[in-house]
Amino acid sequence: MNLPSYHKLRYCVMAFATALTIAVPFITINDRHIFLLSFDHKRLELLGVAFDTQEFYLMPFLLMFGFLFVFAVTTIGGRVWCGWGCPQTIYRVIYRDLIEGLIFGLHRRTNRQKAIDYSKPINKIKKAAAFLIWVALAFLAASNFSWFLVPPEEFFVYIQNPSEHPVLIGMITIIALFLIFDVTFLGEKFCAVICPYVRVQSSMYDRDTIYTIYDEKRGGKLFDGGVKIGKKPLGANDECTGCDACVLVCPTHIDIRKGLQLECINCLECSDACRIVMNRLNRSSLIKWTSARADAGEGKTRFLRFRTIAYAVLLTLIATAVLAMSGAKEGMLLDITKSSRLYKIEKVGDVNRVSADYIFLFANTDDKPHSYYFEVVSPEGLKILSPSRAFQIGAGAKSKEIVTLYSDTILADNSTEDAKFKAQIRAYAEDDRNISVEREAVFIYPALSKLK
């Protein structure tokens, strides 16, 4: 009987998810990442489009989309995310099955309940070596996470001078320490006890949700009121052999014959184990990925139902809104930094000219080149000394402009203290008036006693 081997399929999905997670931070379109949330540059890059902080209103929609998507997947396929896509499960598979099991032979995949035999000194050495390999991988995983916040091209420059980037180094260290503790000590206890998602997922289940179900009609009843009543079901026609292959293989150490349990991560390894046993008897696995409706013989699983249609409608609405909002983006980014010098006072004719320098960092996020300039909206009397004319920035390119603002009129009449103003700047593309942003910069006007 050629049924799919779930564990092989699961390992392929996990390998793909891992490769994708590592690759995504490196993929760019027009020099912009397909996902980057940079707090440093106050910028979100999504599918090659850059959004600045004013456009972060997209984030709640993206989060909503992410949560609803996981909820929809749970309603349709149970805890399939937990067993097949969650980083926690993938890290455990790498540590327990790959490093400890496959590389060092400390245990077999088909028996995850057997404790490591530490009476053999070699096993202690192997366990220590497995731990050290995981420590290295934990730092790699933590770095991989940080690449979604700090682009890899900057990350690899920053880590050459760790003392100058304590926040980044601290973040990686904390995440890595957590992963070491979580994966080598907590294990699947994290899924059953700590993960908040496990607490809410049962409310998303209905009779058509597919999850791991032991076929009690065929296999026979082994638990009564949660209490095990024997080594194997007692009925003469009960097919379960009591071999416990399904229990031994379970990574969360449960017996699926007891029914749906909080600890079950839907990995379906028990289904594979039972299939091998049952195939020897020319029968199909007693443990299936099916719905309560199909298991009870009430007809086929209904994938199109009120809940799944509602999720599809909501996800479509959010995706449409995100696309519409991305289309209405400003088309440029602008960061303004004031130079360290507060102001300069000079005599121009009969007037005191007060000026200050700023660094304007422009980014043309449009796919066409534009000619940019700007104006001072307020306070009245504050003007642009340089640059005196618009400048060209190519599609997707950046430009740094040294800007000098000045005032020949007295902006504040305080004789002893400097006055601080919020200068409102409006920058725009001269050739496309739809592209414009407003930013604030601080302009300091000196106390009158300092004027010449």
Ligand code: SF4
């Ligand atoms: S009961 Fe089966 S599906 Fe659930 S966690 Fe254990 S092995 Fe995986």
Ligand code: SF4
């Ligand atoms: S693997 Fe199948 S036959 Fe063996 S104990 Fe589990 S359910 Fe019964």
